[in-house]
Amino acid sequence: METTGPWTRAAAAAGLLKGGRARPSVFAQMSARALAHDALNLGQGFPDDPPPVAVAEAAIEAIRQGRNQYPPGIGEAGLREAIAEHQSRFYGLSWDPADEVLVTTGATEALAATILALVEPGDEVITLEPFYDQYAAIIALAGGIHRTVPVTSSTDAGSGDLVLDVSPEALRGAFSERTRLVLVNTPHNPTGMMLPAESLQAIVDEAVRHDALIATDEVYEHLTFGAAHQPIAALPGAQDRTVSISSAGKTFSVTGWKIGWITARAELITAITGVKQWLTYSSGAPFQPAVAVGLGMPRSAFQELAADLRERRDLLTDGLREIGFRVSVPAAGYFTVADAGPLGEPAADALAERLPTEAGVVAIPLSAFYRDGDAGEASAYLRMAFCKSRATIEQALEQLDAWATPRR
Numbered sequence: 001m002e003t004t005g006p007w008t009r010a011a012a013a014a015g016l017l018k019g020g021r022a023r024p025s026v027f028a029q030m031s032a033r034a035l036a037h038d039a040l041n042l043g044q045g046f047p048d049d050p051p052p053v054a055v056a057e058a059a060i061e062a063i064r065q066g067r068n069q070y071p072p073g074i075g076e077a078g079l080r081e082a083i084a085e086h087q088s089r090f091y092g093l094s095w096d097p098a099d100e101v102l103v104t105t106g107a108t109e110a111l112a113a114t115i116l117a118l119v120e121p122g123d124e125v126i127t128l129e130p131f132y133d134q135y136a137a138i139i140a141l142a143g144g145i146h147r148t149v150p151v152t153s154s155t156d157a158g159s160g161d162l163v164l165d166v167s168p169e170a171l172r173g174a175f176s177e178r179t180r181l182v183l184v185n186t187p188h189n190p191t192g193m194m195l196p197a198e199s200l201q202a203i204v205d206e207a208v209r210h211d212a213l214i215a216t217d218e219v220y221e222h223l224t225f226g227a228a229h230q231p232i233a234a235l236p237g238a239q240d241r242t243v244s245i246s247s248a249g250k251t252f253s254v255t256g257w258k259i260g261w262i263t264a265r266a267e268l269i270t271a272i273t274g275v276k277q278w279l280t281y282s283s284g285a286p287f288q289p290a291v292a293v294g295l296g297m298p299r300s301a302f303q304e305l306a307a308d309l310r311e312r313r314d315l316l317t318d319g320l321r322e323i324g325f326r327v328s329v330p331a332a333g334y335f336t337v338a339d340a341g342p343l344g345e346p347a348a349d350a351l352a353e354r355l356p357t358e359a360g361v362v363a364i365p366l367s368a369f370y371r372d373g374d375a376g377e378a379s380a381y382l383r384m385a386f387c388k389s390r391a392t393i394e395q396a397l398e399q400l401d402a403w404a405t406p407r408r
Contacts, residue, residue, distance in 0.1 A: 025133060026133075026364060026365075026368040027043065027044045027364065030043040030044065030352065030356075030362050030363075030364055031043060031044050031362070033356045033362060034356060034362040036356075037356040037357055037360065038360070039355075039356040039357075039359075039360045039361055039362050040360060040361050040362065040388075040392055040395060040396040040399070041362045041385075041388075042316075042361060042362060042363050042384040042385045042386075042388065042392075042393075042396055043352075043362040043363055043364045043383075043384075043385065044364075044385070045189075045250075045255075045334045045335065045385050045387060046255045046256075046387070047250075047253040047255070047334070047387040047388070048387070048388050048389040048392060049253040049387075049389075050253065051252045051253050051254045051290075051294070052252060052294060052297065052301065052305075054293055054294070054297065055252050055254070055290050055291070055293055055294040056290070058289055058290035058292075058293040058294075059257075059286050059287055059289075059290035062285070062286035062287075062288075062289045062290060063286045067285050067286050067289065068285055068286060069285060070281070070282050070285065071103075071282050071283070071285045071288055072282065073273070073276075073277055073281050073282050074101075074102055074103060074273060075101070075102060075103020075104075075261070075282075075283070075288060076103070076285075076288045076289065076292075077097070078288070078289055078292050079103055079259075079261075079288040079289065079291055079292045079295075080097040080098075080101040080102075080103060080261075081097045081292075082291070082292035082295040082296055083095075083097065083101050083103075083261050083263065083295060084096070084097040084100075084101055084263070085295070085296070086295040086296075087244075087263055089299075090299075091231050091233075091234050092234060093231065093233055093234055093239065093244075093263070095263045096266070099266040099269060099270075100263060100264060100265060100266055100269055101261060101262070101263055101269070102261065102262040102263075102264075102269050102272060102273055102276065103259065103260070103261050103283055103288065104245075104247075104259075104260040104261060104262060104276060104280075104283060105258045105259075105260065105279070105280040105283040105284075106247050106249060106258035106259065106260040106283075107217060107219045107245050107246060107247040107249075107260040108134060108258075108260070109258075109260065109276065109279055109280055109283075110245040110247070110260045110261065110262050110272075110276075111134060111135070111138060111183075111215070111217060111245060112134070112138045112141075112275075112279065113262075113272045113273075113275040113276040113279060114215050114243050114245065114262065114272050115138045115139060115141075115142050115144070115181070115183075115215070116138065116141065116142050116275045117271045117272045117274060117275040118180065118181055118213055118215075118243075118268075118271065118272070119139065119142040119143070119144040119180055119181055120142070120143065120144075120180070121142070121143030121144070122143065122144075122145065122178070123142075123143075123144045123145065123178065123179075123180035123181065124144065124145045124146075124147050124176060124178045124179045124180060125139045125144045125145070125146055125147065125179075125180065125181045125182070125183060126147045126148070126149065126171075126174045126175065126179060126181070126182040126183065127139075127146065127147075127148055127149070127182075127183045127185070128148065128149050128150075128151055128166060128185060128188065129148035129149065129150055129151065129369075129370055129371065130151060130190055130191065130366055130369030130370050130375070130378070131148070131183075131185065131369055132185065132189050132190070132217065132369070133368065133369060135183060135185075136371060144180070144181075145178070146371070147174050147176075147179075148174075148371070149166060149167075149170045149171050149174045150166075150170065151164050151165070151166055151188075151191060151193065152164070152165050152166070152167070153165075153377060153378060153381075155326070160326065161321070161326065161327055161328060161329055162326050162327060162328040162337060162339055162381075163328070164191050164193045164328055164337065165193075166193075166195065166199055168198050168199050168202040171199055171202045171203055171206070172202050172205075172206050175206040175207075175209070175210050175212065176210070177210065179206075179207075179210050179212045180212060180213065181212060181213045181214070181215055182203055182206075182207060182212060182213075182214050182215070183215050183216075183217065184200070184203060184214060184215070184216045184217070184232055185216070185217040186200075186216075186218070186229075186232075187218075187220035187221070187223070187224060187229065187331065187332030187333045188332075188333070189217075189219075189220070189333060189334075189335065190335050190337070190364070190366060190369050190383045191328065191330065191335070191337055192220075192328065192330020192331060192332055192333040192334075192335055192336060192337075193328075193330065193331060193332075194224065194227065194229070194331045194332050197230060197235075200230065200232050200235060201235060203232065204232065204235050204236075204237055204238045207238075207241060208237050208241075212241070213241050213242070213243065213268075214232060214233075214238065214241055214242040214243070215242070215243040215245065216231065216232055216233070216242065216243070216244045216245055217245055218231060218244060218245060218246045219245075219246055219247045219249065219250045219251075219260075220250055220332050220333040220334070221246055221251070222251045222302045222305065222306060223250060223251065223305070223306050223309055223332055223333055223334070224306060224331060224332040225306060225309075225310040225313065225330070225331055225332060226331055227331070229332070231244060232244075233263070239265075240265055242264065243262055243263075243264040243268055243272070244262065244263045244264065245260065245261070245262050246260065246261060247259060247260035247261065248260070248287075248291040248294060248295075250333075250334065251294070251302070251305065252291070252294045253387075254287070254291075257284055257287040257290075257291070258283065258284060258287075259283055259284060259287050259288060259291045260283075309334075309386070309387065312386045312387070312388070312390060312393060313329075313330060313336065313386045315386070315390060315393050315394070315397075316336060316384060316386040316393050316397070317329055317330075317336050317386075319393070319394075319397035319400075319401075320336070320338050320384070320397070320400070322401075323343075323397070323400055323401050323404045324342050324343050324404055324407070324408050325338040325339060325340060325342065325343065326338070326339035326341065326342055327339070334385050334386065334387040335383050335384065335385050335386070336383075336384055336386060337366060337378075337381050337382070337383055338363075338381065338382045338383075338384055339380050339381050339382075340380050340381075340382060341380035343404055343407045343408070344407050345380060345407075346379065346380050347379060347380065348363075348365035348366060348367060348375075348379060348380050348381055348382045349365040349367050349368075349373065349379075351365070351382070352364060352365045352382060355403075358403055359399045359400050359402070359403035360399045361396045361399055361400055361403075363382040363383065363384045364382065364383045364384075365381070365382060365383075366378050366381035366382065366383055367379060367381075368383075369383075
């Protein structure tokens with residue numbers, strides 16, 4: 001029996017259909033290969049670190065206190081208040097925790113509920129490309145039309161490193177009279193790039209001109225290695241039309257807790273809640289007070305988390321450069337992009353299949369973040385995670401160096 005419907009469009013858009021059958025995402029596939037071959041997993045972005053002690057202890061105490069049943073669907077009041085206070089303290093944004101803050105089951109659910117609530121069939125939704133794979137799937141599920149703006153690459157004349165960029169003119173040119181939503185992911189996954197103020201302002205200007213909404217994916221907001229994150233909602237003219245999305249998973253190394261949140265004007269929160277209540281209804285009760293504790297940590301604690309991650313970024317990128325990869329130096333996040341072309345490997349998708357057995361290392365081809373897997377000039381690029389222990393990164397570099405020696 002042939003089965004079609006919105007889920008089929010979504011699965012196809014995410015590259016999860018093969019021969020008419022569903023298959024796991026590239027992240028699940030490569031993590032399975034890591035287990036099967038006892039390979040070091042630099043593919044999937046889950047950290048080796050424990051959460052901050054205060055955050056972990058708050059979760060344990062909440063469980064002991066019996067906070068294990070359904071919390072309110074919109075989130076516990078204490079967490080919503082902590083989110084609003086965090087937005088004010090770091091970005092000067094004022095939100096009413098009563099009706100302008102919504103707690104979600106991670107940023108993934110927040111993005112799904114937002115797109116499904118705000119996009120009608122035939123509406124256009126703009127993202128960068130490459131993009132986090134969920135975007136295409138949920139846009140398709142909503143019946144939207146996915147428009148993309150390419151991230152371009154060049155070589156730094158001094159260092160020889162890979163430089164990634166997005167043209168403000170290309171951003172402006174992606175808008176049309178049918179644009180309903182622009183999904184802004186900065187800091188960016190998979191590249192670690194941060195959109196500069198000029199690009200963010202171009203998005204706001206065009207959203208105002210076309211009466212479009214803006215949704216953001218800001219899950220790496222505190223893991224920046226130079227300039228601080230600039231939320232688009234803080235720009236003039238943006239707050240009233242922006243749905244800002246973030247989560248605790250990346251910042252506090254608790255990706256399995258799945259606690260995210262949305263801040264937006266009340267009418268947008270109402271529309272999104274109308275969808276969210278039919279997805280998960282509510283999210284991890286004992287983790288919500290723990291995340292509230294984390295959001296209340298002093299600014300110095302967030303800076304220490306980012307500084308530690310920066311050291312591991314440098315460990316990985318310096319090592320990959322010495323091996324012979326052309327690398328990007330990400331401004332934020334968990335990942336670096338490594339070009340295997342200089343090592344005689346023009347097809348990163350094929351290389352990623354071989355690396356677990358040839359080098360004992362798992363990486364993700366950047367083509368997994370492109371529609372139809374067509375990465376064009378990025379076809380030789382791998383995404384590698386540095387949110388791992390130093391011992392794991394060092395061992396991976398040693399194994400990659402041994403693998404690459406005959407190729408140099």
